[in-house]
Amino acid sequence: xxxxxxxxxxxxxxxxxxxxxxxxxxxxxxxxxxxxxxxxxxxxxxxxxxxxxxxxxxxxxxxxxxxxxxxxxxxxxxxxxxxxxxxxxxxxxxxxxxxxxxxxxxxxxxxxxxxxxxxxxxxxxxxxxxxxxxxxxxxxxxxxxxxxxxxxxxxxxxxxxxxxxxxxxxxxxxxxxxxxxxxxxxxxxxxxxxxxxxxxxxxxxxxxxxxxxxxxxxxxxxxxxxxxxxxxxxxxxxxxxxxxxxxxxxxxxxxxxxxxxxxxxxxxxxxxxxxxxxxxxxxxxxxxxxxxxxxxxxxxxxxxxxxxxxxxxxxxxxxxxxxxxxxxxxxxxxxxxxxxxxxxxxxxxxxxxxxxxxxxxxxxxxxxxxxxxxxxxxxxxxxxxxxxxxxxxxxxxxxxxxxxxxxxxxxxxxxxxxxxxxxxxxxxxxxxxxxxxxxxxxxxxxxxxxxxxxxxxxxxxxxxxxxxxxxxxxxxxxxxxxxxxxxxxxxxxxxxxxxxxxxxxxxxxxxxxxxxxxxxxxxxxxxxxxxxxxxxxxxxxxxxxxxxxxxxxxxxxxxxxxxxxxxxxxxxxxxxxxxxxxxxxxxxxxxxxxxxxxxxxxxxxxxxxxxxxxxxxxxxxxxx
Ligand SMILES: Cc1cc2nc3c(=O)[nH]c(=O)nc-3n(C[C@H](O)[C@H](O)[C@H](O)COP(=O)(O)OP(=O)(O)OC[C@H]3O[C@@H](n4cnc5c(N)ncnc54)[C@H](O)[C@@H]3O)c2cc1C
Numbered sequence: 001x002x003x004x005x006x007x008x009x010x011x012x013x014x015x016x017x018x019x020x021x022x023x024x025x026x027x028x029x030x031x032x033x034x035x036x037x038x039x040x041x042x043x044x045x046x047x048x049x050x051x052x053x054x055x056x057x058x059x060x061x062x063x064x065x066x067x068x069x070x071x072x073x074x075x076x077x078x079x080x081x082x083x084x085x086x087x088x089x090x091x092x093x094x095x096x097x098x099x100x101x102x103x104x105x106x107x108x109x110x111x112x113x114x115x116x117x118x119x120x121x122x123x124x125x126x127x128x129x130x131x132x133x134x135x136x137x138x139x140x141x142x143x144x145x146x147x148x149x150x151x152x153x154x155x156x157x158x159x160x161x162x163x164x165x166x167x168x169x170x171x172x173x174x175x176x177x178x179x180x181x182x183x184x185x186x187x188x189x190x191x192x193x194x195x196x197x198x199x200x201x202x203x204x205x206x207x208x209x210x211x212x213x214x215x216x217x218x219x220x221x222x223x224x225x226x227x228x229x230x231x232x233x234x235x236x237x238x239x240x241x242x243x244x245x246x247x248x249x250x251x252x253x254x255x256x257x258x259x260x261x262x263x264x265x266x267x268x269x270x271x272x273x274x275x276x277x278x279x280x281x282x283x284x285x286x287x288x289x290x291x292x293x294x295x296x297x298x299x300x301x302x303x304x305x306x307x308x309x310x311x312x313x314x315x316x317x318x319x320x321x322x323x324x325x326x327x328x329x330x331x332x333x334x335x336x337x338x339x340x341x342x343x344x345x346x347x348x349x350x351x352x353x354x355x356x357x358x359x360x361x362x363x364x365x366x367x368x369x370x371x372x373x374x375x376x377x378x379x380x381x382x383x384x385x386x387x388x389x390x391x392x393x394x395x396x397x398x399x400x401x402x403x404x405x406x407x408x409x410x411x412x413x414x415x416x417x418x419x420x421x422x423x424x425x426x427x428x429x430x431x432x433x434x435x436x437x438x439x440x441x442x443x444x445x446x447x448x449x450x451x452x453x454x455x456x457x458x459x460x461x462x463x464x465x466x467x468x469x470x471x472x473x474x475x476x477x478x479x480x481x482x483x484x485x486x487x488x489x490x491x492x493x494x495x496x497x498x499x500x501x502x503x504x505x506x507x508x509x510x511x512x513x514x515x516x517x518x519x520x521x522x523x524x525x526x527x528x529x530x531x532x533x534x535x536x537x538x539x540x541x542x543x544x545x546x547x548x549x550x551x552x553x554x555x556x557x558x559x560x561x562x563x564x565x566x567x568x569x570x571x572x573x574x575x576x577x578x579x580x581x582x583x584x585x586x587x588x589x590x591x592x593x594x595x596x597x598x599x600x601x602x603x604x605x606x607x608x609x610x611x612x613x614x615x616x617x618x619x620x621x622x623x624x
Contacts, residue, residue, distance in 0.1 A: 302390045
């Protein structure tokens, strides 16, 4: 597919980017379309990069760790495939390790899979009560299902360590397994584990499931298309300040205009949308190139911010080497409320350094690969750094000012408190597992309490920089750019969904929250349960199976059936994909919907036995 070919059609929804925000939305919109039949919307996805990864990098061959550890190596891929940000002050680049990855899936191809939720207190305070309620009651769970959230089996040794840590840590810690977004094993026979989550798999599955003509040419999906290697330069707007489409540039530098659907007078249709998900720097750059730079500045946008992540690592040996096999790898987490009332996330990796930054480890200990590692890493939340900003250079490319403010300090009271907690936790694990730290086992006479106890991770080191197009939080004094539905206030028809939307930098890795918000946005711009003017005494049945089905609705309520329903009931009511039927019944009386699905390889013969569903008057009963 080329930009010129894409421009020969118009679209209901244009999605920009395929990272953890936009990529999740692009895949979810395809699924929604397949349930809606003739109600499907036409979607165009545009990705700047190509296809270096067919899945998350951890599902592919990778360096074996060079004898260092049971290494995960996703950060090796990040280092190799990322580009560097352009800094206004070149000195700031020294403190930065991150940068964008332009490829299908964005940085979702190399992320570290650690998927904690934001603590309730921060979520409510910073995102506002409505978003807090919706995330906790629904969207976090949806995101965790999508991402195959994994919690390991707990045996007695693991339970003992967690209990010892909970008892011995003075601050109120509740240690639990770290939450990892990967299916490590599949319990069903001969089903392959899907492995580390990234949005790439779904997008490729869609691309590979296209039909072909008899001579082998691909037939595009009627309502879902993707352009790769295509850079979105700007969003076009009409005189009413409504998005009309995008200007894209292909790899040869040619520019093409691609439009949203229009009415007969050439105006964009009312419910057409652009979803912008080009990342914390890419998305504001597109808006700035679209003439919105001043609005972004005036509404507290562009403050690219990363939180402090800092860690202490040790190499150790088990006094009884056979214990190592019994314990295996452990990755634990706990929230901790500090005296300042700040909530931090504490992470501990025992012999599973793969899930935490490995370059905290002193290289001289790598000579013997058999020594396991013990790492304690902390994340502190921070508000958006108003000294940081983004400008455009003469070519329209972003130039960033992004430092750490205040600088990381081991004497910061929160950090000092976390140092004591770390020491207590390490002693506890040492005792519980009978470990000896190498080369020297710290004790009361041996001062491990030096001024450089923790080393901070460089900014952007795990790509958590965010906050450049913040959503409306709960603080009425704070300026913002997106309403709580992630709709841009500056212009009609634009939604944003990537890390730029965060109104603060949380105490946790941000991706799970982003994916939860992405699913929420996807279902809002293209609902799976369409709004029906619901009459309380009516049952609505909608077919979202993607195939025709035949339905009968029971009549426990004993209403007098219309002649139309009597006729339709002779052979059952056939519903095509996306179609629905309404049946008048009685308020408060649930009915059974008998659903007959198509027989094998048939378009009109239905299986003899139905599948029963329960339908409640006043609601839509979705058959999926
Ligand atoms: C090494 C590493 C470890 C990490 N570990 C974790 C972890 O354990 N837990 C966690 O929560 N997070 C982790 N992250 C962070 C996680 O990867 C990010 O939170 C997430 O990828 C951000 O998604 P996004 O959608 O904001 O942006 P991105 O993933 O950066 O996606 C942006 C997309 O937009 C595309 N794009 C950019 N400009 C344009 C344009 N002009 N036109 C069209 N397309 C464009 C890009 O190519 C890309 O596909 C890690 C990241 C890295 C690199």
